[in-house]
Amino acid sequence: MGAALVGRPHAVVCGITAVRLLGFPGGEPENPAEPVHLLLPPRLTRAQPRGIRLHFTELGPDEQVDLAGIPVTSPARTLADLVLAAPHREAAVAEMDAALRSGAVPNLRAAREAAAGRRGFRPTQDWWPLADGRAETGLETRLRLMLVDAGLTPPQLQWPVRDASGQSIARLDLAWPEHRLDVEADAYITTSSAEAFHLERLRGNLLAALRWTVLRFSALDVAWYPEGIVAAVERVLAGPAVRDQEELQAS
Structure with a gap:
């Protein structure tokens, strides 16, 4: 230098x-x-x-x-x-x-x-x-921009979720609290440990118990299946009544 x-x-x-x-x-x-x-x-x-x-x-x-x-x-x-x-x-x-x-x-x-x-x-x-400084990874940024382009701007980033006792159980990448929808940017990590796997599964179970829907997307999803991501988010945001009606018509 x-x-x-x-x-x-x-x-x-x-x-x-x-x-x-x-x-x-x-x-x-x-x-x-x-x-x-x-x-x-x-x-x-x-x-x-x-x-x-x-x-x-x-x-x-x-x-x-x-x-x-x-x-x-x-x-x-x-x-x-x-x-x-x-x-x-x-x-x-x-x-x-x-x-x-x-x-x-x-x-x-x-x-x-x-x-x-x-x-x-x-x-x-x-x-x-x-730009939003709450994004923790480049994949989160790409996923957020894809949803913004589709008219599905996430209301919250890094949203904290607490249980009935007030204890924090998760922080969500992209969240629609009103709809209890969590969209996660999943980075592929080859060194993921058994402990990390256990904690991630526990986190998912706790969110499910609080009636949160968790959608997880990887870099491959973002690159190859953007339409699928948008469709999945739209379906959850449509609400249970709309989804039930669609399933009835399809049966």
């Missing part, structure tokens, strides 16, 4: 390098061959040295911070860069959700201002209001 800055007094660490220095959550694992990303004023040379990826633009007065003597793009500017570079809406909103949840940024105001007017900003304008 220090070597990349030598001889470049105007350079500011940016991009994925800034993400790692600032401790942003998520992202791809660090690659030893990954170049150091630096931002320079447009007037300087455009040559790309080996092991360094140079970017050229002017920073605003509040878009740079000092991190133990290393100039780095501010958290807001770094998030703006991530959003503008995201390949699609789901990835961009997942970045925003993660930054909010981790506290990397307190809100999106400064990040949105740092993105405004830059190349690629126009398509992202409607994405910023979709």
Whole structure:
């Protein structure tokens, strides 16, 4: 890192390098061959040295911070860069959700201002209001956006459920409390232990006893069967009377 800055007094660490220095959550694992990303004023040379990826633009007065003597793009500017570079809406909103949840940024105001007017900003304008720092995983974000697009916006995220004694028994990913519907984003974990399996089954039984309907969807469901997810949620939200009538007609 220090070597990349030598001889470049105007350079500011940016991009994925800034993400790692600032401790942003998520992202791809660090690659030893990954170049150091630096931002320079447009007037300087455009040559790309080996092991360094140079970017050229002017920073605003509040878009740079000092991190133990290393100039780095501010958290807001770094998030703006991530959003503008995201390949699609789901990835961009997942970045925003993660930054909010981790506290990397307190809100999106400064990040949105740092993105405004830059190349690629126009398509992202409607994405910023979709962010929600309560999302715990990228899969939760993708599942939530799918339901929002279908007109099924979950009223609550990370909704706490308590038993009759007031003891907490679960915290639900996406919840419709009025309908007692819980939609869970199931991340596939190969190291799941017998204890984790037992606790998950106990949680499901406790929710069932309180008459909650639990729908669980994996990344494969989200990628391959979005229509099935929407149909399942719509069916539960339709209410028992509608479901009973449908079953009677089908019999």
